[in-house]
Amino acid sequence: MRDSAKRSPASRVYAALVILFLYAPIFILIFFSFNSSKSNVVFSGFSLRWYRELFGSRSVLRSLYTTLEVSVISAAVATVVGTISAVGLFNMRRRVRTPLMFVNNIPLINADIITGAAMCLLFVSLGSVLKFQRGFGTLLIAHITFNVPYVILSVTPKLRQLDENLVDAALDLGCTWLRAFRKVIIPEIMPGIINGAMIAFTMSIDDFVISYFAAGSGAQTLSMTIYSMAKRSVPPTINAISTLLFGAVLLLLVVINVREFRQGEREKKLKKSK
């Protein structure tokens, strides 16, 4: 709808204020992460004290490792399972597919706390029968469960764009189905797969509520450690974690955007050459 007449200074000021509202608290955290004293109000000098303390803390490093482990494994499993299932679901009759897609969307629509509490009940009651405790395994199952739907949702539109004649041509020319899947379908839907994998990974890293319920006291992710660190007052190490995570997210987002931009340029060029 873009309308240049509507770009008034007032609207620019408004946009700037909203962005300020979103960023001021984060920048305050970042600023005080370099404070040499414990205060979050008075800056008494530059120091990396809180970063040293952070990296000296066993529980923080351990939970960071758990977070990375669960995010990488669950995103990888969800990407493979989600892609294969998306192909299967896509070829189902509408009457079967619609209810299955509804169930697939439940973890996305449902409040996190309900998904978490429900899984907690399942794991606790299964655990009392099969004699196991909640821990890394249940944490991983929970993450895979809420990650697969994202992959399916980002792969399915690409399947819809896929020209079925290509697959038929490959089969007619003597490809086995598996070969056609690998050589024709996968490359065509690759952008959807990568997109889904990235969403799954970030969702895993970011999750607190579902992990909190699924892992019990058996495993601790970074967000669970953060939660246990400060219930009332905020220790300065939290500022240091925030700064590092903010930097990581910023980097990731820049990489994704540059990638998308390049892809867009490439598609433009392709169109021109046609």
Added chain:
Amino acid sequence: MRRRYLAYPYVLWMAAFVVAPIAIVVVYAFTAKGGGATFGNFAEIVRSAPMLRTFARSFWLSLLATVVCLLIGYPMAYVLANERRGAQRVLLMLIMLPMWMNFLLRTYAWITILEKNGLLNRLLGLLGVGPLQMINTQGAVVLGMVYNFLPFMILPIYSVIVKIDRSLLEAAEDLGASPLAVFRRVIFPLSLPGVVSGITMVFVPGVSTFAISKLLGGSNSGMLGDLIEMQFQGTSYNPYLGSAVALVMMVIVMVFMYFMNRVGDGGQEAMIL
């Protein structure tokens, strides 16, 4: 390429880890603490004044947060949709970036600011005002929710407004509509699906919010999420009652979403974004 069986393992997975857990919640909600079917858990909710207050508070505070998000977010989405393409890209990224940071950290940031000896009170002190009691109030909880959920309001509204066909607006102008009339009669009605999914995306997580209320609101501002958490992990362990609370909340939210979907058909699409 009919290979339907490819989805069968995942269908089993969903049955075990999506459907079964919710079924267990439903069964638990109708089970007495000692065993046996009962409606007692629901009776306990209705009879307990603090629990009813928690329900009312959850819906009221998330309603407030939703309204504030809409009032701030709609103009922002509108401004955004009218920006040059490059500026749009940068602004969108700026709005999405905080969304990707852990919500606990975003909430902690506000503790630092609102604390009794916090930044804001210091600043007010310089002006000769205060110190004001800002943390541990319901206002702080609403602020925390607005801060955490604002992008979820801006993005769906933006994605609908940006797709509005310019020729519709030109047609309205050519037919003599004032700018205000163009907005009221053309832009706003066309943006409703985005508004509807924005409202859903703020209100639903708002009602079930957990930890934000605990961190910013103190002991008297617990919300439904905190109530459920207490029954499952916390001090008053009673998963039967917790399941009943969760079930009631789920049903209310589902009814709410059903009506929202009917108001703005197509809202679903913007929601998945």
